[in-house]
Amino acid sequence: xxxxxxxxxxxxxxxxxxxxxxxxxxxxxxxxxxxxxxxxxxxxxxxxxxxxxxxxxxxxxxxxxxxxxxxxxxxxxxxxxxxxxxxxxxxxxxxxxxxxxxxxxxxxxxxxxxxxx
Amino acid sequence: xxxxxxxxxxxxxxxxxxxxxxxxxxxxxxxxxxxxxxxxxxxxxxxxxxxxxxxxxxxxxxxxxxxxxxxxxxxxxxxxxxxxxxxxxxxxxxxxxxxxxxxxxxxxxxx
Numbered sequence: 001x002x003x004x005x006x007x008x009x010x011x012x013x014x015x016x017x018x019x020x021x022x023x024x025x026x027x028x029x030x031x032x033x034x035x036x037x038x039x040x041x042x043x044x045x046x047x048x049x050x051x052x053x054x055x056x057x058x059x060x061x062x063x064x065x066x067x068x069x070x071x072x073x074x075x076x077x078x079x080x081x082x083x084x085x086x087x088x089x090x091x092x093x094x095x096x097x098x099x100x101x102x103x104x105x106x107x108x109x110x111x112x113x114x115x116x117x
Numbered sequence: 118x119x120x121x122x123x124x125x126x127x128x129x130x131x132x133x134x135x136x137x138x139x140x141x142x143x144x145x146x147x148x149x150x151x152x153x154x155x156x157x158x159x160x161x162x163x164x165x166x167x168x169x170x171x172x173x174x175x176x177x178x179x180x181x182x183x184x185x186x187x188x189x190x191x192x193x194x195x196x197x198x199x200x201x202x203x204x205x206x207x208x209x210x211x212x213x214x215x216x217x218x219x220x221x222x223x224x225x226x227x228x
Contacts, residue, residue, distance in 0.1 A: 041220065043206070056215065090161070106163075108161045
C-alpha cells in the first residue's frame with residue numbers, strides 16, 4: 001500500500017446532500033492533492049495544498065470545498081453536486097511542492113468512487 | 118500548449134513477452150516524467166520516473182526511455198506477467214507542482 005488512505009471508498013449521494021471525503025497520508029509528506037478521474041479522461045488536478053496552505057485551485061466549482069487542517073489530513077466537502085460530478089476522486093501526497101521547482105513523485109490513495117443521483 | 122498523450126489506448130501482449138507502452142508530450146520545457154500503473158479499483162501506483170537530463174532509467178523489470186528530440190517517452194516491461202494487466206499513465210512536470218497526465222493505455226496480458 002502507498003501509505004495514503006481515503007474514506008469512504010464508495011459514496012452515493014443525492015444532489016441536495018452534503019458529504020465529505022477524507023484523505024490521510026502516513027508518509028510525512030508536506031504536499032497533498034485532490035484529483036478527479038472520469039472515464040476516458042486524463043486525471044484532472046483540482047486542488048494542491050503545500051504545508052497546509054492552498055497553492056492551487058484549478059478552476060474548481062465552489063460546490064467542492066477543500067480543507068487541510070494539517071499536513072497529514074485533507075478533506076473535500078461536497079454540497080449540491082451534479083450527476084456529472086460522479087467520478088473517482090483521488091488524493092495524493094508528495095514530499096515537497098516547492099513553487100517553481102520540480103514536483104517530487106506523488107503517491108496516490110485508492111480513491112473514493114462517488115455517484116451523484 | 119501542454120499535451121500528454123498515448124499512441125495506443127489498448128495493448129494486448131502474450132504472457133512472458135516484453136511490452137512497450139508509448140507516450141508523446143509536446144512541452145519541451147518538461148523536466149520530469151513519471152509512469153504510473155492503475156489496477157482496477159485502485160489508485161495510480163508509482164512505477165518509475167526519469168528526469169530530463171537522462172535518456173534511460175531501469176527498475177525491476179521496467180525501463181523508461183526518454184527521447185527529447187522527438188518528445189517521446191516509453192515504458193518497457195520485461196517478461197510480462199498476469200499481474201501487469203492494468204492501465205498505465207505517463208505524467209509530465211515542467212518546473213511547478215502540477216503533473217499533467219495522459220489518458221492511459223490499457224495493457225492486457227494474454228495467458
